[in-house]
Amino acid sequence: MTEPVLSIRDLSVEIPTRKGVVCPVDGVSYDIQPGEILGVVGESGAGKSMAGNAVIGLLNPPARIAKGEIWLNGTRIDQLSGDAMRRLRGKEIGMVFQDPLTSLNPLLQIGDQLTETMLTHLDISRSEAEQRAIAALQEVGIPGAADRLNSYPHEFSGGMRQRVVIALALCAEPSLVIADEPTTALDVSVQAQIVALLKKLCRERGTAIMLITHDMGVIAEAADRVAVMYAGRLAELGPVREILTSPSHPYTDGLMASTPLASRGKSRLHQIPGSMPRLNALPDGCAFHPRCPYVADKCRHDPGPQGVEGRAACWFPIVRERTA
Amino acid sequence: MLAYLIRRVAQSGLVLLIVGMVAFGMFRFVGDPIDNMLGQERTQEDIDRLRGQLGLDQPFAVQYFRFLENAVQGNFGVSYRQGRPVSDILLERAPATLELAAVSGFLAIAMGIALGVFTAIRRNGFSANFIMSASLIGVSLPTFLIGILLIYIFSVELGWLPSFGRGETVRIGNWTTGFLTETGLKALVLPSITLGLYQMTLIMRLVRSEMLEVLRQDYIRFARARGLRDRVVNFRHALKNTMMPVITVIGLQLGSIIAFAIITETVFQWPGVGLLFINAIQFVDIPVMAAYLMLISVMFVGINLIVDVLYFLIDPRLRADRAGAH
Numbered sequence: 001m002t003e004p005v006l007s008i009r010d011l012s013v014e015i016p017t018r019k020g021v022v023c024p025v026d027g028v029s030y031d032i033q034p035g036e037i038l039g040v041v042g043e044s045g046a047g048k049s050m051a052g053n054a055v056i057g058l059l060n061p062p063a064r065i066a067k068g069e070i071w072l073n074g075t076r077i078d079q080l081s082g083d084a085m086r087r088l089r090g091k092e093i094g095m096v097f098q099d100p101l102t103s104l105n106p107l108l109q110i111g112d113q114l115t116e117t118m119l120t121h122l123d124i125s126r127s128e129a130e131q132r133a134i135a136a137l138q139e140v141g142i143p144g145a146a147d148r149l150n151s152y153p154h155e156f157s158g159g160m161r162q163r164v165v166i167a168l169a170l171c172a173e174p175s176l177v178i179a180d181e182p183t184t185a186l187d188v189s190v191q192a193q194i195v196a197l198l199k200k201l202c203r204e205r206g207t208a209i210m211l212i213t214h215d216m217g218v219i220a221e222a223a224d225r226v227a228v229m230y231a232g233r234l235a236e237l238g239p240v241r242e243i244l245t246s247p248s249h250p251y252t253d254g255l256m257a258s259t260p261l262a263s264r265g266k267s268r269l270h271q272i273p274g275s276m277p278r279l280n281a282l283p284d285g286c287a288f289h290p291r292c293p294y295v296a297d298k299c300r301h302d303p304g305p306q307g308v309e310g311r312a313a314c315w316f317p318i319v320r321e322r323t324a
Numbered sequence: 325m326l327a328y329l330i331r332r333v334a335q336s337g338l339v340l341l342i343v344g345m346v347a348f349g350m351f352r353f354v355g356d357p358i359d360n361m362l363g364q365e366r367t368q369e370d371i372d373r374l375r376g377q378l379g380l381d382q383p384f385a386v387q388y389f390r391f392l393e394n395a396v397q398g399n400f401g402v403s404y405r406q407g408r409p410v411s412d413i414l415l416e417r418a419p420a421t422l423e424l425a426a427v428s429g430f431l432a433i434a435m436g437i438a439l440g441v442f443t444a445i446r447r448n449g450f451s452a453n454f455i456m457s458a459s460l461i462g463v464s465l466p467t468f469l470i471g472i473l474l475i476y477i478f479s480v481e482l483g484w485l486p487s488f489g490r491g492e493t494v495r496i497g498n499w500t501t502g503f504l505t506e507t508g509l510k511a512l513v514l515p516s517i518t519l520g521l522y523q524m525t526l527i528m529r530l531v532r533s534e535m536l537e538v539l540r541q542d543y544i545r546f547a548r549a550r551g552l553r554d555r556v557v558n559f560r561h562a563l564k565n566t567m568m569p570v571i572t573v574i575g576l577q578l579g580s581i582i583a584f585a586i587i588t589e590t591v592f593q594w595p596g597v598g599l600l601f602i603n604a605i606q607f608v609d610i611p612v613m614a615a616y617l618m619l620i621s622v623m624f625v626g627i628n629l630i631v632d633v634l635y636f637l638i639d640p641r642l643r644a645d646r647a648g649a650h
Contacts, residue, residue, distance in 0.1 A: 058545065058548060058549060093548075102541065104546070105543040106640075107564050115550065120550070120552055168546070172550075172551075
């Protein structure tokens with residue numbers, strides 16, 4: 001096995017509040033291999049974005065990493081100084097945000113935003129940076145790239161802006177891209193294009209992607225492996241086929257059953273009863289037990305094993321007989 | 325852009341007309357200038373004759389129209405009190421006020437923006453909190469009190485700076501300046517602090533809150549996520565977006581610096597147009613008051629116009645004539 005680009009070990013993020021400390025990310029571990037796309041799914045507040053922010057060092061205080069380790073290409077990065085971390089951002093880790101309408105500075109031309117990012121990280125001249133900026137825009141499929149350098153963000157449509165954002169995130173050729181809900185704010189017709197673009201660029205360059213989303217369709221489309229998060233913990237982690245077709249955590253199972261599929265016909269859509277508990281009101285035992293159809297006594301007292309690759313965070317994982 | 329400018333200039337003209345009319349209407353209630361102009365030993369004939377001479381027996385509309393007609397030609401009449409053309413008196417007094425306003429405006433903008441940015445970036449720092457608390461003084465104390473306090477501390481107790489007047493001035497053409505002499509510069513210090521303090525704290529607090537708002541925006545997060553240096557994020561990405569609403573307020577505040585110079589000029593006996601206006605009110609010197617009010621409104625309207633144009637230059641989204649290709 002090659003060395004993973006990103007390796008998260010037992011990561012916990014905590015936020016001290018007046019009512020005590022809450023843990024939006026609680027003992028999560030996963031790896032991402034070079035060129036791999038890891039989908040991170042879960043409901044809002046499950047801790048998927050928080051984990052991403054922890055990796056890139058942009059947790060909003062007072063949120064902080066409480067324990068665990070983050071390794072990037074064999075270097076531990078969770079203890080780096082502010083400036084050392086800043087140098088990594090953009091250069092080694094790129095990030096794509098959810099809303100392309102608000103993630104570009106409205107008063108700066110996109111060419112400026114591209115060149116300033118490259119000049120910060122790469123030892124190149126301004127004219128060289130401009131050449132590269134044109135190339136970057138061409139790569140993400142912006143027509144007439146050379147003429148668009150002087151355009152302002154408001155002169156682009158939403159989909160085009162997300163392409164610009166991707167160009168910005170990738171312009172210093174990072175080895176890892178964290179895409180935080182990159183398609184959520186876009187039209188359905190554009191979503192597929194953006195996912196395909198992200199996938200293509202990363203395959204070409206061998207860039208690893210942490211694809212944070214709650215859209216199972218996007219996961220099925222793009223991800224190689226999936227990490228399912230629930231209430232800050234990793235519920236299940238495995239290859240996308242396995243998770244989609246034979247989930248072993250009851251939560252994943254419910255999630256799959258609630259995804260609308262044309263093949264299911266007009267049958268009533270399944271729902272997981274109840275909602276995810278708030279972080280300051282987590283139940284004892286397994287956080288999912290109040291909603292779990294297979295709940296047993298043990299689940300109410302004991303939180304269950306930590307989820308890792310190939311083992312769901314559940315006392316009684318669903319076992320399916322291999323049909324193959 | 326041109327059509328926009330023309331429309332704005334036309335609007336400005338209308339505003340001036342209305343301001344002039346309101347001001348002119350109010351003068352009728354300030355008092356009767358004839359009382360002051362003629363001594364105790366006056367006859368009804370004297371009064372009627374003078375009233376006819378000054379045109380005060382005419383109906384309001386006629387008086388206003390005549391005023392406008394003359395004003396457009398730059399003729400604001402003759403001061404009742406000094407017997408000299410008002411435009412001469414204003415021109416003579418203007419440099420004092422403009423120099424004072426320029427220094428306090430510069431102080432207010434430079435210090436206000438610098439402190440605002442500082443307190444926004446070091447949001448929870450001790451010095452930022454201290455500055456914020458101290459700024460409450462600037463916002464809440466009335467101008468005249470600040471002036472008197474400054475005079476008490478720096479003129480009376482410490483004896484460092486003069487308490488009134490402009491000091492020595494140098495005459496360059498029609499302009500008298502206090503910038504070139506030591507006493508002139510010293511005399512500027514206290515009045516300009518007094519005049520600019522309120523605007524400074526206002527600008528500072530505004531810049532701070534706008535900047536905090538901008539720093540929360542996604543594009544700032546994205547700029548940080550791209551590893552840009554803090555200096556670049558704060559000053560290139562955040563400050564520019566902060567300046568949009570700040571410019572409007574700064575524009576209006578510059579106008580009020582000149583307008584409210586009246587109080588500071590009275591406290592420091594500063595020989596500017598504000599002091600002239602106060603004296604004119606006491607004497608019901610209508611031509612001087614009218615000219616002063618028109619001058620101030622022209623200034624306000626002009627500043628607003630400039631602010632609108634600046635908006636245009638800063639925000640690409642307003643430049644409608646740039647055809648955005650989609």
